[in-house]
Amino acid sequence: MRTIGITGTGYYLPSKVVTNKDLEKTIDTTDEWIFSKVGVKERRIASSQEATSDLALYAAQNAIRDAGIHAEDIDLIVLATSSPDMIQPPTASIVQGKLGAYNAAAFDVGAVCAGFVYAISVGYSMMVAEPSYKHILVIGAETYSRIMDWKDRSTCVFFGDGAGACILSEVSESKGIMTKYLMTEGQGASVIQFLAGGSRYPATHETLDKNMHRFQMEGKAVWDFATRVMPFAVKKVLKDAGLSIDDIDWIFPHQANINIILKCFKDLGVPMEKTYTTIAQYANTSGASVIITLAEAATKGLLKKGDKIVLVGFGGGLSYGAILLEW
Numbered sequence: 287m288r289t290i291g292i293t294g295t296g297y298y299l300p301s302k303v304v305t306n307k308d309l310e311k312t313i314d315t316t317d318e319w320i321f322s323k324v325g326v327k328e329r330r331i332a333s334s335q336e337a338t339s340d341l342a343l344y345a346a347q348n349a350i351r352d353a354g355i356h357a358e359d360i361d362l363i364v365l366a367t368s369s370p371d372m373i374q375p376p377t378a379s380i381v382q383g384k385l386g387a388y389n390a391a392a393f394d395v396g397a398v399c400a401g402f403v404y405a406i407s408v409g410y411s412m413m414v415a416e417p418s419y420k421h422i423l424v425i426g427a428e429t430y431s432r433i434m435d436w437k438d439r440s441t442c443v444f445f446g447d448g449a450g451a452c453i454l455s456e457v458s459e460s461k462g463i464m465t466k467y468l469m470t471e472g473q474g475a476s477v478i479q480f481l482a483g484g485s486r487y488p489a490t491h492e493t494l495d496k497n498m499h500r501f502q503m504e505g506k507a508v509w510d511f512a513t514r515v516m517p518f519a520v521k522k523v524l525k526d527a528g529l530s531i532d533d534i535d536w537i538f539p540h541q542a543n544i545n546i547i548l549k550c551f552k553d554l555g556v557p558m559e560k561t562y563t564t565i566a567q568y569a570n571t572s573g574a575s576v577i578i579t580l581a582e583a584a585t586k587g588l589l590k591k592g593d594k595i596v597l598v599g600f601g602g603g604l605s606y607g608a609i610l611l612e613w
């Protein structure tokens with residue numbers, strides 16, 4: 287079987303910064319509440335000229351450059367998003383066209399905040415199954431600012447916009463992607479939702495207005511789910527690789543809430559030095575957060591060749607998963 291690893295990373299954040307102090311002026315909240323309960327100080331918001339596909343494009347261009355390849359070298363684009371440009375076509379198709387990746391098939395993966403971990407798992411499996419594939423572009427890209435109800439303080443303070451990308455290729459100097467684990471608890475599917483055109487739910491204009499264009503989240507249920515499944519997924523990929531938690535150099539979890547990360551690291555017995563977080567500056571960028579964080583850590587030169595890294599995602603679906611790799 288081929289050894290597949292990450293050979294390039296990139297990310298992109300829109301330039302507009304919205305701080306907690308800015309939000310204090312428009313909703314009944316405080317910087318203190320948001321920072322202590324979630325760990326966010328500020329978030330980036332896409333301009334009216336930037337769609338999810340644009341953020342994805344810029345992140346992809348950076349990853350392609352980092353890998354030292356060209357857009358035409360890409361065989362497949364797998365893009366994780368739960369805030370696509372449109373319901374159809376897939377955002378991946380729009381990115382393929384803008385990028386000029388004319389030799390690539392392209393499709394979206396929908397697993398909400400676990401999106402990137404799902405997308406890289408799919409990309410890895412496709413690399414293994416298709417020996418002719420040389421390079422796969424995996425992207426996580428979101429513009430949650432467009433699906434938020436900016437009057438709902440219980441949701442809007444959590445999220446921000448951004449994109450990250452990586453290139454998967456055959457590697458010889460490391461073990462690359464070693465193990466992966468994906469799981470869904472569909473009985474909790476209504477815990478995080480944003481209705482689209484195919485729902486049975488909106489029967490009247492009233493329910494349409496109330497529910498259609500409004501991201502909804504049961505915060506406490508998400509907390510219970512996330513703090514249960516995140517440590518489980520980490521332990522699962524380690525066990526499958528015959529490794530222990532002490533063998534791990536880095537864990538990059540979904541940047542949902544700093545308190546979720548602190549609790550899970552405590553439960554796993556892992557010091558916070560073994561992670562790098564971006565939630566304070568970029569907030570929760572859903573399916574993009576894991577790859578934005580990994581790419582920023584890589585750009586800062588924090589990752590060494592041979593480091594054992596776990597990426598772990600969880601969120602709407604309720605979906606979760608982890609991937610273990612050697613850098």
Ligand SMILES: CC(C)(COP(=O)(O)OP(=O)(O)OC[C@H]1O[C@@H](n2cnc3c(N)ncnc32)[C@H](O)[C@@H]1OP(=O)(O)O)[C@@H](O)C(=O)NCCC(=O)NCCS
Pocket residue numbers: 314315316319320323324399439440441443444503505506507508509542543546570600601602
């Ligand atoms: C939502 C969450 C922060 C609540 O934490 P908590 O410690 O249980 O919160 P508390 O009970 O102390 O606070 C809730 C109160 O804060 C209020 N509140 C909610 N948002 C607020 C905000 N932005 N500013 C000020 N107050 C807010 C609520 O209305 C509630 O008020 P009430 O008690 O008068 O009804 C926590 O459950 C959580 O982090 N869940 C995970 C959510 C998440 O990560 N989502 C990302 C999706 S992957």
